[in-house]
Amino acid sequence: MDIYKSLREEAYEANMEIPRRNLAIYTWGNVSAFDPGKGVFAIKPSGVPYDKLTAESMVVVDLEGAVADSSFNPSSDTETHRVLYREFSSLCGITHTHSPYAVAWAQARRPVPVFGTTHADHGTDEIPCTEIMGTEAVKGDYERETGSLIVDTFRKKSLNPAHTQMVLVAGHGPFAWGKTAAQSVYNAAVLEEVCKMALLTLTLNPQAEPLPDYIIKKHWERKHGPGAYYGQR
Amino acid sequence: MDIYKSLREEAYEANMEIPRRNLAIYTWGNVSAFDPGKGVFAIKPSGVPYDKLTAESMVVVDLEGAVADSSFNPSSDTETHRVLYREFSSLCGITHTHSPYAVAWAQARRPVPVFGTTHADHGTDEIPCTEIMGTEAVKGDYERETGSLIVDTFRKKSLNPAHTQMVLVAGHGPFAWGKTAAQSVYNAAVLEEVCKMALLTLTLNPQAEPLPDYIIKKHWERKHGPGAYYGQR
Amino acid sequence: MDIYKSLREEAYEANMEIPRRNLAIYTWGNVSAFDPGKGVFAIKPSGVPYDKLTAESMVVVDLEGAVADSSFNPSSDTETHRVLYREFSSLCGITHTHSPYAVAWAQARRPVPVFGTTHADHGTDEIPCTEIMGTEAVKGDYERETGSLIVDTFRKKSLNPAHTQMVLVAGHGPFAWGKTAAQSVYNAAVLEEVCKMALLTLTLNPQAEPLPDYIIKKHWERKHGPGAYYGQR
Amino acid sequence: MDIYKSLREEAYEANMEIPRRNLAIYTWGNVSAFDPGKGVFAIKPSGVPYDKLTAESMVVVDLEGAVADSSFNPSSDTETHRVLYREFSSLCGITHTHSPYAVAWAQARRPVPVFGTTHADHGTDEIPCTEIMGTEAVKGDYERETGSLIVDTFRKKSLNPAHTQMVLVAGHGPFAWGKTAAQSVYNAAVLEEVCKMALLTLTLNPQAEPLPDYIIKKHWERKHGPGAYYGQR
Numbered sequence: 001m002d003i004y005k006s007l008r009e010e011a012y013e014a015n016m017e018i019p020r021r022n023l024a025i026y027t028w029g030n031v032s033a034f035d036p037g038k039g040v041f042a043i044k045p046s047g048v049p050y051d052k053l054t055a056e057s058m059v060v061v062d063l064e065g066a067v068a069d070s071s072f073n074p075s076s077d078t079e080t081h082r083v084l085y086r087e088f089s090s091l092c093g094i095t096h097t098h099s100p101y102a103v104a105w106a107q108a109r110r111p112v113p114v115f116g117t118t119h120a121d122h123g124t125d126e127i128p129c130t131e132i133m134g135t136e137a138v139k140g141d142y143e144r145e146t147g148s149l150i151v152d153t154f155r156k157k158s159l160n161p162a163h164t165q166m167v168l169v170a171g172h173g174p175f176a177w178g179k180t181a182a183q184s185v186y187n188a189a190v191l192e193e194v195c196k197m198a199l200l201t202l203t204l205n206p207q208a209e210p211l212p213d214y215i216i217k218k219h220w221e222r223k224h225g226p227g228a229y230y231g232q233r
Numbered sequence: 234m235d236i237y238k239s240l241r242e243e244a245y246e247a248n249m250e251i252p253r254r255n256l257a258i259y260t261w262g263n264v265s266a267f268d269p270g271k272g273v274f275a276i277k278p279s280g281v282p283y284d285k286l287t288a289e290s291m292v293v294v295d296l297e298g299a300v301a302d303s304s305f306n307p308s309s310d311t312e313t314h315r316v317l318y319r320e321f322s323s324l325c326g327i328t329h330t331h332s333p334y335a336v337a338w339a340q341a342r343r344p345v346p347v348f349g350t351t352h353a354d355h356g357t358d359e360i361p362c363t364e365i366m367g368t369e370a371v372k373g374d375y376e377r378e379t380g381s382l383i384v385d386t387f388r389k390k391s392l393n394p395a396h397t398q399m400v401l402v403a404g405h406g407p408f409a410w411g412k413t414a415a416q417s418v419y420n421a422a423v424l425e426e427v428c429k430m431a432l433l434t435l436t437l438n439p440q441a442e443p444l445p446d447y448i449i450k451k452h453w454e455r456k457h458g459p460g461a462y463y464g465q466r
Numbered sequence: 467m468d469i470y471k472s473l474r475e476e477a478y479e480a481n482m483e484i485p486r487r488n489l490a491i492y493t494w495g496n497v498s499a500f501d502p503g504k505g506v507f508a509i510k511p512s513g514v515p516y517d518k519l520t521a522e523s524m525v526v527v528d529l530e531g532a533v534a535d536s537s538f539n540p541s542s543d544t545e546t547h548r549v550l551y552r553e554f555s556s557l558c559g560i561t562h563t564h565s566p567y568a569v570a571w572a573q574a575r576r577p578v579p580v581f582g583t584t585h586a587d588h589g590t591d592e593i594p595c596t597e598i599m600g601t602e603a604v605k606g607d608y609e610r611e612t613g614s615l616i617v618d619t620f621r622k623k624s625l626n627p628a629h630t631q632m633v634l635v636a637g638h639g640p641f642a643w644g645k646t647a648a649q650s651v652y653n654a655a656v657l658e659e660v661c662k663m664a665l666l667t668l669t670l671n672p673q674a675e676p677l678p679d680y681i682i683k684k685h686w687e688r689k690h691g692p693g694a695y696y697g698q699r
Numbered sequence: 700m701d702i703y704k705s706l707r708e709e710a711y712e713a714n715m716e717i718p719r720r721n722l723a724i725y726t727w728g729n730v731s732a733f734d735p736g737k738g739v740f741a742i743k744p745s746g747v748p749y750d751k752l753t754a755e756s757m758v759v760v761d762l763e764g765a766v767a768d769s770s771f772n773p774s775s776d777t778e779t780h781r782v783l784y785r786e787f788s789s790l791c792g793i794t795h796t797h798s799p800y801a802v803a804w805a806q807a808r809r810p811v812p813v814f815g816t817t818h819a820d821h822g823t824d825e826i827p828c829t830e831i832m833g834t835e836a837v838k839g840d841y842e843r844e845t846g847s848l849i850v851d852t853f854r855k856k857s858l859n860p861a862h863t864q865m866v867l868v869a870g871h872g873p874f875a876w877g878k879t880a881a882q883s884v885y886n887a888a889v890l891e892e893v894c895k896m897a898l899l900t901l902t903l904n905p906q907a908e909p910l911p912d913y914i915i916k917k918h919w920e921r922k923h924g925p926g927a928y929y930g931q932r
Contacts, residue, residue, distance in 0.1 A: 025720075025888060025892060026885070026888075028817070046930050046931060047929055048931070073930070076921060098817050098892075100896050103896045103900075104896055104899030104902070104903055105903060106815065107814040107896065108900050108903035109904070109907070109908075110903055110904060132911060135913045138914055138917050139913070139917075142917055142921070171814070171910045173815070199902060199903060202902075202903065203902065
C-alpha cells in the first residue's frame with residue numbers, strides 16, 4: 001500500500017501538462033504537489049522524459065529534504081521547491097519550466113509590466129524578476145539559494161506570494177505556484193502567454209504604458225475578490 | 234423539449250472553434266449566438282473549459298440581461314455581448330478572445346492599419362482601438378461599460394458595424410461579430426491573422442504605408458459589393 | 467468518363483498541401499495544375515474550405531479563360547493563373563497563398579535578399595516584390611492585371627521564371643510556381659520559410675549582408691546545374 | 700545478413716527525430732551515426748523525404764568517403780560529416796538542419812552569447828559562428844571545406860568539440876554532434892531553442908548581458924562535471 005498514491009498521481013498529472021501545453025522540451029520542467037498534513041511533497045524524478053513518466057516514479061520528499069520513499073533521484077530543482085514550501089505558506093503546488101518567452105524576460109532581466117487584463121486577471125503586480133545570484137550563493141547550495149533568492153525578492157518588494165504566484169529568476173527562467181499542483185502549472189502557462197503578449201506589445205510600442213491601477217484592481221477583484229463573479233459557484 | 238436547442242447548438246459549435254483555431258488557452262474566450270425572433274442569445278457558461286462544454290450547458294439570456302433558462306452562470310462578459318446586440322442591429326453572433334497578436338495591438342493601444350488585401354478582404358477601415366476606459370466607468374457596471382465603450386468608439390469614428398466587424402478594447406483584447414456565431418468566430422480568427430501580419434510588416438518596415446484606397450475598395454467589393462464574384466452562388 | 471480526371475487529382479492533392487503545410491487558414495490559398503497538351507488547367511473552386519474539397523470539384527479552365535467543364539465557379543484568382551501560364555512558358559503548376567511571413571514582406575514592399583543557402587538552394591536572385599498596382603489597372607480586370615504586373619516585374623528585372631519561381635505582389639501576398647502543381651506548393655512553402663528566416667535575420671542584424679555571389683552560385687549549381695549531385699539519380 | 704543493421708537503425712531513428720522536433724521541413728536535414736570499431740558511418744540518403752525513409756535506405760560510408768554498402772546516394776553533406784568524424788575524435792553522431800532560429804543567427808553571422816542557464820546546461824561557451832567561406836574553398840570540394848571551416852573555427856577559438864557540441868556555419872546553418880546520433884539530434888533541438896530564446900532576449904534588451912562565468916560553470920558542472928547530480932545514476 002502506497003500512502004502517497006494520490007499525491008503522486010496529482011504530481012504526475014500536473015507534470016504531464018508541461019508537454020501538453022508546450023511549456024518545455026525534453027525534461028526541462030518539473031512540478032511538485034505538496035501535502036501539508038503529511039509534510040511531504042511529490043516531485044518529478046530527475047532527467048526522466050515525460051513519455052517515460054509514471055505516477056509511481058514521482059519522488060516523495062519531506063520538508064527537511066530527505067527522500068521519504070523512492071528509488072529514483074528527485075529533480076535537481078528539489079531544494080528550490082522545498083525552500084518555497086517552507087517559506088511561502090499556503091502553496092500546495094510548484095512548477096518550474098524553461099518556456100521560451102518567460103526565459104527571454106528572465107534573460108533580459110526585466111520584470112513584466114501589467115500591460116493588460118490577461119495579466120490583471122492573474123495578479124495585480126508586475127511579475128518580479130530576481131537579481132542575478134551572487135558568487136557566494138552559487139558556490140553554496142545553488143538550488144537552495146535559488147529558493148532563497150525568490151523569497152528575498154518577494155520580501156524586498158513586499159509582494160504577497162498568495163497574490164503574485166509567479167516569478168522570473170534572472171538568467172534562468174520561471175517558477176509558478178498555486179493552491180494545487182494543477183493550479184501551479186496553469187499559472188506557468190499563464191506566465192508564458194503573458195510574457196509573449198508583453199513582448200509583442202513592446203515590439204509595437206516600446207513606450208507602452210501599463211494598465212491604470214483602477215482597471216488592474218477591477219479585473220483582480222472580479223475573479224479573486226470577496227464579490228468575485230467569474231466561474232460557477 | 235428545449236425551445237433553445239438549435240441556438241444552443243449553434244453557440245456550442247462556435248465556441249469549440251476557439252480551441253481548434255488556437256484563439257485562446259483555457260477558458261479565455263466566449264462566443265454567443267443571437268436569435269432576433271426570440272430576442273435571446275445563448276452564451277458560454279463562465280469558467281468552464283472547452284473540453285467540458287456541451288450544447289446543453291450554453292446559457293440563454295434575454296436582451297434585458299435576465300437568464301432565460303439555465304442552471305449555469307453565463308460568461309462574465311455577457312453584459313458586453315448584450316449591449317452590442319442591443320446597439321448594433323443585424324449582429325447574430327459575437328466572439329471575444331485573448332488571442333496573443335490581437336491582445337498585443339490592444340495593449341499597445343494602436344488601431345491596425347490596412348496594410349494589405351488580407352485585411353481589405355474583410356473590411357475597408359483600420360481595425361479601431363478604443364480609448365482606455367475611465368475610472369467612473371470601471372467603478373460602474375464594468376462589462377456593460379465595455380460594450381458602451383465599443384459603441385461610442387464606432388459612433389465617434391463613424392464606423393458601420395456591418396462593415397467593420399471587429400474591434401480592439403484598449404488594454405484588454407479583441408471582440409468580433411457577424412451575421413452568425415460561426416461568422417463571428419471566423420472574424421476573430423481573421424483579426425488574429427491580420428494582427429500577426431501587421432506586426433511582422435512593421436518589424437520589416439516601421440514606415441510601412443497602408444494600401445491605397447482604390448485597392449482596399451476593390452478587394453472589399455469583389456467579396457461584398459453588389460457585383461461580388463468570390464465564392465459559389 | 468472524365469478526361470480531366472488525373473489533372474483534377476493532381477490539382478486536388480496539391481491544394482490539400484496548403485492546410486497540411488499551414489500555408490493559409492480557411493480558403494485563403496489555391497493551386498492549379500496545367501496540362502500543356504490539352505491547353506487547360508484545373509484549379510480550386512472559389513471559397514470552398516479545404517476539408518470540403520474533392521478532386522471532382524476542381525474546375526477545368528482553358529487558356530482563353532473559359533470554364534471547360536464544371537458546375538463550380540473557379541477561384542477568383544483564376545485570371546492571374548491564366549496570365550502566368552500564357553506568358554511564362556514551361557510552368558505546369560501555380561500556388562497562391564496568404565502565408566503570414568511572405569505577406570509581411572509583400573506588405574512591407576521589400577524584396578527578400580539572399581541571406582543564406584536555404585534561399586540559394588532554390589534561386590540565385592532576391593525574391594522580387596512588384597510595385598503597388600496603379601489605379602487604372604485596379605479598375606480594369608484586376609486579377610488579370612495582377613498576372614500582368616508579375617510578368618512586367620520579371621521583364622523589367624530580367625528575371626527568368628524558370629530560375630526564380632516565386633514572387634511577392636506588393637500589398638497582397640505570394641505566388642509560386644514550378645514544373646508541377648506539387649512543385650509549386652513546395653516552392654510556396656520554401657518561400658514562407660525563407661521569408662521567416664530573413665525577417666529573423668534582420669531582427670538580429672539590421673545590416674545583414676547577402677551571401678556572396680560565389681556561394682549563391684555554388685548552391686544553385688549543386689542542385690540545379692549540369693553537374694548537380696543532390697538527390698537520387 | 701546486414702552487418703550494419705544496428706548502425707542503420709540508429710541513424711534512421713535519429714533522422715526521424717528531425718520532423719518530429721520540427722527541426723527542418725521537407726528533406727532539409729540529415730543525421731549520421733558513426734561506428735568507431737568498423738570505421739564507418741550511416742547517413743541519410745540524399746533528397747529522400749522523411750516519410751519515405753527506412754532503416755535499410757541509410758547509406759554506409761567509410762572514413763575515406765567511399766560508400767561501403769548502398770544503392771542510394773548519401774546526403775550531399777556527407778563530406779562535412781566525414782571531416783568532422785576524422786578531425787573531432789569521440790563524436791559518434793552528427794546532425795545538420797535548417798531550423799529557422801539557428802539559421803537566422805548563422806545568416807546574421809553572430810555567435811550566440813550565453814544569456815542563461817538553458818544554454819549553460821549544454822555548454823560553457825558562446826555558440827561559435829564561422830567566417831563566410833572564401834572563394835577558393837567554395838570552388839574546391841565545397842562540402843569537405845565546410846567541415847574544414849568548422850574545424851578551423853574550433854582551433855582558432857581553442858574550443859573543445861567535446862564541450863561545445865554545436866556550431867553555426869555563416870550564411871548557411873547549424874551542425875550539432877554528440878556521443879551518439881540521438882544525442883546529436885538532441886543538441887540540434889537544444890540549439891534551436893537556445894537561438895530562439897536568445898533572439899527574444901535581444902528583442903527585449905538589445906544590451907542584454909551574458910550570464911556571469913560563475914553561474915555558467917555551476918550549471919555545466921551540475922550536469923557534466925565530476926560531481927554531476929542531474930538525472931538518474
